[in-house]
Amino acid sequence: xxxxxxxxxxxxxxxxxxxxxxxxxxxxxxxxxxxxxxxxxxxxxxxxxxxxxxxxxxxxxxxxxxxxxxxxxxxxxxxxxxxxxxxxxxxxxxxxxxxxxxxxxxxxxxxxxxxxxxxxxxxxxxxxxxxxxxxxxxxxxxxxxxxxxxxxxxxxxxxxxxxxxxxxxxxxxxxxxxxxxxxxxxxxxxxxxxxxxxxxxxxxxxxxxxxxxxxxxxxxxxxxxxxxxxxxxxxxxxxxxxxxxxxxxxxxxxxxxxxxxxxxxxxxxxxxxxxxxxxxxxxxxxxxxxxxxxxxxxxxxxxxxxxxxxxxxxxxxxxxxxxxxxxxxxxxxxxxxxxxxxxxxxxxxxxxxxxxxxxxxxxxxxxxxxxxxxxxxxxxxxxxxxxxxxxxxxxxxxxxxxxxxxxxxxxxxxxxxxxxxxxxxxxxxxxxxxxxxxxxxxxxxxxxxxxxxxxxxxxxxxxxxxxxxxxxxxxxxxxxxxxxxxxxxxxxxxxxxxxxxxxxxxxxxxxxxxxxxxxxxxxxxxxxxxxxxxxxxxxxxxxxxxxxxxxxxxxxxxxxxxxxxxxxxxxxxxxxxxxxxxxxxxxxxxxxxxxxxxxxxxxxxxxxxxxxxxxxxxxxxxxxxxxxxxxxxxxxxxxxxxxxxxxxxxxxxxxxxxxxxxxxxxxxxxxxxxxxxxxxxxxxxxxxxxxxxxxxxxxxxxxxxxxxxxxxxxxxxxxxxxxxxxxxxxxxxxxxxxxxxxxxxxxxxxxxxxxx
Amino acid sequence: xxxxxxxxxxxxxxxxxxxxxxxxxxxxxxxxxxxxxxxxxxxxxxxxxxxxxxxxxxxxxxxxxxxxxxxxxxxxxxxxxxxxxxxxxxxxxxxxxxxxxxxxxxxxxxxxxxxxxxxxxxxxxxxxxxxxxxxxxxxxxxxxxxxxxxxxx
Ligand code: FES
Ligand code: FES
Numbered sequence: 001x002x003x004x005x006x007x008x009x010x011x012x013x014x015x016x017x018x019x020x021x022x023x024x025x026x027x028x029x030x031x032x033x034x035x036x037x038x039x040x041x042x043x044x045x046x047x048x049x050x051x052x053x054x055x056x057x058x059x060x061x062x063x064x065x066x067x068x069x070x071x072x073x074x075x076x077x078x079x080x081x082x083x084x085x086x087x088x089x090x091x092x093x094x095x096x097x098x099x100x101x102x103x104x105x106x107x108x109x110x111x112x113x114x115x116x117x118x119x120x121x122x123x124x125x126x127x128x129x130x131x132x133x134x135x136x137x138x139x140x141x142x143x144x145x146x147x148x149x150x151x152x153x154x155x156x157x158x159x160x161x162x163x164x165x166x167x168x169x170x171x172x173x174x175x176x177x178x179x180x181x182x183x184x185x186x187x188x189x190x191x192x193x194x195x196x197x198x199x200x201x202x203x204x205x206x207x208x209x210x211x212x213x214x215x216x217x218x219x220x221x222x223x224x225x226x227x228x229x230x231x232x233x234x235x236x237x238x239x240x241x242x243x244x245x246x247x248x249x250x251x252x253x254x255x256x257x258x259x260x261x262x263x264x265x266x267x268x269x270x271x272x273x274x275x276x277x278x279x280x281x282x283x284x285x286x287x288x289x290x291x292x293x294x295x296x297x298x299x300x301x302x303x304x305x306x307x308x309x310x311x312x313x314x315x316x317x318x319x320x321x322x323x324x325x326x327x328x329x330x331x332x333x334x335x336x337x338x339x340x341x342x343x344x345x346x347x348x349x350x351x352x353x354x355x356x357x358x359x360x361x362x363x364x365x366x367x368x369x370x371x372x373x374x375x376x377x378x379x380x381x382x383x384x385x386x387x388x389x390x391x392x393x394x395x396x397x398x399x400x401x402x403x404x405x406x407x408x409x410x411x412x413x414x415x416x417x418x419x420x421x422x423x424x425x426x427x428x429x430x431x432x433x434x435x436x437x438x439x440x441x442x443x444x445x446x447x448x449x450x451x452x453x454x455x456x457x458x459x460x461x462x463x464x465x466x467x468x469x470x471x472x473x474x475x476x477x478x479x480x481x482x483x484x485x486x487x488x489x490x491x492x493x494x495x496x497x498x499x500x501x502x503x504x505x506x507x508x509x510x511x512x513x514x515x516x517x518x519x520x521x522x523x524x525x526x527x528x529x530x531x532x533x534x535x536x537x538x539x540x541x542x543x544x545x546x547x548x549x550x551x552x553x554x555x556x557x558x559x560x561x562x563x564x565x566x567x568x569x570x571x572x573x574x575x576x577x578x579x580x581x582x583x584x585x586x587x588x589x590x591x592x593x594x595x596x597x598x599x600x601x602x603x604x605x606x607x608x609x610x611x612x613x614x615x616x617x618x619x620x621x622x623x624x625x626x627x628x629x630x631x632x633x634x635x636x637x638x639x640x641x642x643x644x645x646x647x648x649x650x651x652x653x654x655x656x657x658x659x660x661x662x663x664x665x666x667x668x669x670x671x672x673x674x675x676x677x678x679x680x681x682x683x684x685x686x687x688x689x690x691x692x693x694x695x696x697x698x699x700x701x702x703x704x705x706x707x708x709x710x711x712x713x714x715x716x717x718x719x720x721x722x723x724x725x726x727x728x729x730x731x732x733x734x735x736x737x738x739x740x741x742x743x744x745x746x747x748x749x750x751x752x753x754x755x756x
Numbered sequence: 757x758x759x760x761x762x763x764x765x766x767x768x769x770x771x772x773x774x775x776x777x778x779x780x781x782x783x784x785x786x787x788x789x790x791x792x793x794x795x796x797x798x799x800x801x802x803x804x805x806x807x808x809x810x811x812x813x814x815x816x817x818x819x820x821x822x823x824x825x826x827x828x829x830x831x832x833x834x835x836x837x838x839x840x841x842x843x844x845x846x847x848x849x850x851x852x853x854x855x856x857x858x859x860x861x862x863x864x865x866x867x868x869x870x871x872x873x874x875x876x877x878x879x880x881x882x883x884x885x886x887x888x889x890x891x892x893x894x895x896x897x898x899x900x901x902x903x904x905x906x907x908x909x
Pocket of ligand 2: 382431852858888892
C-alpha cells in the first residue's frame with residue numbers, strides 16, 4: 001500500500017453537514033416526483049436503505065451496506081459516470097453491485113475540475129477519487145476497531161465486509177457507517193497497490209445502460225416541471241448581422257404563445273470568460289406553452305436585421321486577457337480559402353527553429369512540399385443545446401447539459417444580479433459534448449428568460465439554431481516541406497500553418513526534436529464567424545496533415561512508413577534536437593504504440609485487395625497509433641477495419657475506453673471524409689442534416705479493434721486522443737487504394753471527386 | 757385545436773392539440789413520454805423513431821392528425837420490463853456512449869427484425885441508414901442487432 005497525505009484534496013473531505021444522515025437530498029428528479037425507494041444500481045434493482053451516512057463528499061453508505069457514489073463530472077458520453085465511481089469503489093473495497101451512482105451537483109467546495117474538457121476528467125480526479133474511497137475504508141476500519149476494541153491495523157476490509165480474524169468479529173459496512181461518519185478524517189490514508197485493484201482495469205457496463213435502452217428521462221431536453229414554459233430563440237441569419245427591429249404581432253396571436261421579446265445577454269462592460277461567449281449578444285425570444293408552438297411562432301416574427309460594425313471582444317481565459325476581433329462584413333468560404341492561400345505563401349510568425357533550416361532547404365537535392373486544408377465544422381451534438389432554469393427573487397435553479405458548470409456560474413449570477421451562492425447548477429446526462437457545451441451562453445439565456453417570465457423555463461434550440469449559431473471548429477490550412485539530400489536523407493523540415501481565426505500548429509510536438517534543421521511558423525486570420533474548442537482542438541486537423549505528409553515522405557525516401565517514424569522517434573529519444581524539455585512528447589511511448597499496432601495489425605503482411613494506411617499521434621497526454629484497411633468495392637472505398645493501439649496509462653474501464661476508441665475512429669473518418677460547413681454571405685450553407693453530412697452506418701468501419709499498452713502510469717486522456725490520428729490513416733489508406741493523395745477535407749469533395 | 761384518441765403502447769391516450777403537431781412533440785410535451793428524442797425535426801437523423809403499426813417511422817414528420825387508428829409503439833412500450841431481445845442485446849454489447857440516439861436506433865432495429873429476422877450486414881446497414889449516431893457507436897450497433905437476431909431465432 002502507498003501512504004498518502006489526505007490533505008491533498010482536503011476540501012473534498014469537508015462533510016456537507018446539511019446532508020449528513022439526511023437521506024437522499026442530492027440529485028434532482030425529472031418530473032417533480034419523489035425519489036424511488038428502489039434504485040437502479042449498475043443495471044439491477046437494489047433496496048434503498050432507511051438511513052444514509054455521509055462519509056465524505058464523494059460517498060455515503062446506507063445502513064444496509066448500499067453505497068452511493070457521487071460522480072462529480074459532466075457525463076457527455078465519455079462514460080465518467082461509470083468510470084469515476086469505479087475508482088472510488090475500488091479503494092473503498094465495495095462490491096460493484098452494491099453501488100448506486102448519483103450525479104453530483106456543481107459544488108466548488110467539494111470538487112475540483114467539474115469540467116468535461118481536455119480529456120481530463122479521470123486524470124485530474126484520479127488521486128481525489130482514490131483518496132475518497134481509501135479514506136472511507138480507513139474510517140470504517142477505525143469504527144470497527146473501536147466497537148471491537150482491537151487495533152484498526154488488524155482489520156481487513158473486503159467487498160464491503162470488515163473482519164477481525166483473531167476475535168472472529170465481522171460486520172458489514174452498513175453496520176459501521178453511522179459510527180464511521182462521526183470520526184475525524186484521518187491525516188494519512190493508505191492507497192491500494194495497483195496490483196491489488198479489483199474494479200479498476202475491469203470492464204463495467206454503463207451504469208445508465210438500462211435507463212437508456214428503455215427511454216427513461218435522462219437528458220436536459222427531458223426535463224419537465226409543473227408550470228414550465230418553453231422558450232426558443234431567433235438569432236441573426238448571418239455572422240455580421242444584428243437585430244434592428246421586429247414585429248411580433250402575428251407570433252403573439254398564435255396558440256400557446258405567451259411573450260416575444262428581445263434579449264440582450266451581456267452588458268458591454270461584462271468581464272467575460274472565453275466560455276461565456278456568444279456570437280449574437282442580442283436575440284429574440286419566444287416563450288410559449290409547448291415546444292412545437294414555440295418553433296412555429298419563431299417563423300412568424302417579422303424581423304429586420306442590419307449590418308453589425310467591427311467588434312472587439314475582450315475576454316479572459318484562465319486569467320489571461322485577450323482581445324478577439326470580429327471584423328464587419330459578410331464572409332464567404334471562397335474568400336476564406338483565398339485569404340489562407342495568400343498568407344501561407346508568406347513568412348509567418350516563427351514558433352520554433354532548430355539548426356539552420358534555410359541552409360538545409362538551399363542545399364537540398366530535392367524538396368517535397370504539400371498543402372492540406374479543412375473546413376469549419378459544427379459540433380452537432382445529437383441533443384441540441386437546451387437548458388432549464390427556475391429563477392425566483394432570491395434563488396436560481398439551473399438544470400441541464402453543460403461541460404463547464406463551474407465556469408458558467410459566475411456569468412449566470414452576474415446576469416441575474418444574484419450572489420454566487422444563490423445559483424445552483426445541476427447536470428443531466430448529456431447527448432454529446434465534443435466541446436460545444438463548454439460554451440454555456442444558453443444557461444445565461446434561459447436564466448434571464450426565467451427571471452423575466454417569473455416561471456420555470458426550458459430553452460430549446462432547433463437543430464437549425466444549433467448549427468447556425470457558431471462556435472465552430474476553425475478552418476485550417478498547412479503547408480509542409482521537407483528537404484532531402486542527394487542520398488535521400490531528410491535534412492530539413494518546415495511547417496507553416498494557419499487558421500481562421502486560430503492556428504493549428506503545435507510547434508513542439510513530433511517531429512520537432514527528431515530533425516536537426518526544423519522550422520515551424522504560424523499565422524491567423526480574423527473572422528466574425530465564432531469558433532471554439534472541438535474534440536481535440538487543433539490536433540483534429542494538424543495530426544492528419546502531418547501524418548499524411550510523413551507517409552508521403554516515407555514513400556519518397558523508399559522507407560516503410562512505420563520504420564520511418566520509428567527512426568525519427570529513436571533519434572528524438574536518444575539524441576533529441578533542441579532543449580529536450582521543450583519536446584512535449586515521450587518518444588519511447590510514442591514508438592510503443594506504433595510497435596504495438598504493427599504487431600496487432602500484422603503490418604507488412606500484404607493481403608490481396610487490402611489497402612492500408614497508418615498514423616500515430618500524441619495529444620491530451622496519450623499516444624494513439626491506428627492502422628486503417630480499405631477494400632475497393634467497384635470505385636467505392638470501404639473501410640474494412642481499424643486496428644488501434646493506445647497508451648493512456650492505467651485503463652480504468654477497458655470496455656468503455658474501447659468504446660471511445662471506436663467512436664473516435666468513426667468520428668475522425670466521418671469528419672475527414674464527409675463533413676464541412678461552408679459560408680455564403682455570412683450564413684452557414686448547411687443548416688440541418690439534409691445538407692450537413694455526418695457519417696452513417698454503412699460508411700463506418702466494419703470492424704474496430706483496440707489494444708491498450710499495459711503500464712502503471714496514472715491515467716491520461718481518452719476522450720480526444722483516438723480522434724485526430726485516424727484522419728491521417730484514412731488519407732494514407734485511400735492513397736494506397738486509389739493511387740491518389742487526398743489533401744483537402746472533406747475528402748469526398750476533394751477534386752476530382754472520390755466517388756460519384 | 758382538436759381532440760385525438762391515440763393508441764400508444766397498448767393504451768388509449770387523449771390529447772387536445774393542433775392536428776399539425778408532430779407525434780414527437782405530442783409524446784414529449786403532452787404525454788410526458790420523453791424516451792423518443794428530438795434530433796433534427798426533418799426526418800434526417802432517426803432520433804425520433806417510433807413504430808406505427810409494424811413500421812419504423814420518424815415521429816417528427818408524423819402529424820398527429822395522420823395517425824388515426826394505427827397503433828403507436830415507443831421505446832417506453834417496446835417491452836414491459838426492458839427485456840426485448842434488442843434491448844437485451846444493446847445491454848450485452850454495452851452500445852451507448854452519450855446514449856441520446858439509442859432509443860431511435862433500437863426502434864429502427866426492432867422494426868427491421870420484425871420484418872427480417874435474419875438480416876445480413878448490408879441489410880442492417882441499409883435499414884439503419886437513417887439513424888445517425890454522432891458518438892460513432894455503429895460497429896456496436898451492428899453487433900447488437902446480430903445478437904438480437906440470433907437470440908430471437
Ligand atoms: S428528429 Fe425526427 S428524424 Fe431527426
Ligand atoms: S450514443 Fe451519442 S449519438 Fe449515439
